[in-house]
Amino acid sequence: MACDLCKLLEAPAEGVIIWGDQLLVVINVDEAEYPGYTRVVWREHVREMTDLTAAQRQHVMAVVWAVEQAQRAVMAPHKINLASFGNMTPHVHWHVIRAIPTTPISLSRPGRRYSVLPIRPCWRPAARCYQRCTRP
Numbered sequence: 397m398a399c400d401l402c403k404l405l406e407a408p409a410e411g412v413i414i415w416g417d418q419l420l421v422v423i424n425v426d427e428a429e430y431p432g433y434t435r436v437v438w439r440e441h442v443r444e445m446t447d448l449t450a451a452q453r454q455h456v457m458a459v460v461w462a463v464e465q466a467q468r469a470v471m472a473p474h475k476i477n478l479a480s481f482g483n484m485t486p487h488v489h490w491h492v493i494r495a496i497p498t499t500p501i502s503l504s505r506p507g508r509r510y511s512v513l514p515i516r517p518c519w520r521p522a523a524r525c526y527q528r529c530t531r532p
C-alpha cells in the first residue's frame with residue numbers, strides 16, 4: 397500500500413511541487429496558519445535517512461538548508477524549525493517551517509493542537525532527569 401507521500405507524488409496537484417530534481421521534491425504545504433510551510437520529500441519510498449547513501453543524505457540536507465535560507469530571506473522569521481518525523485508517514489521527508497512563538501503545532505494533522513515535543517516543567521535535578529521530563 398502506497399503511503400500518503402507516494403500517493404501525492406504520483407499525481408501532485410498544480411503548484412504543490414515548487415522545485416524538484418530526479419531524487420527529491422520541495423512541496424508547498426500551503427496551510428493558512430503556517431505560511432511558507434514546506435516539505436522536502438525523497439521521491440522514492442525510503443523509510444530512514446540511513447537507508448540513503450551518504451551522498452544522498454548530503455543532497456537532502458543541502459536542499460533542506462536551501463529552503464531554510466529562502467524562508468529566512470523572504471519571511472525574516474523569528475526562527476525556522478526543521479523536523480523529520482515518520483509517525484504517520486514513514487517516508488523520508490523534512491518539514492521546514494517558520495516557528496511561531498507560543499503556538500503549538502501539529503505537522504501531520506492540521507487542526508489537531510499539540511506540541512511536537514511535550515516539554516513540561518521538570519522538578520528533577522538535571523543530573524537525574526532524562527526520559528521523565530516529558531511525562532504528564
Ligand SMILES: [Zn+2]
Nearest residue numbers: 399402441487
Ligand atoms: Zn512513500
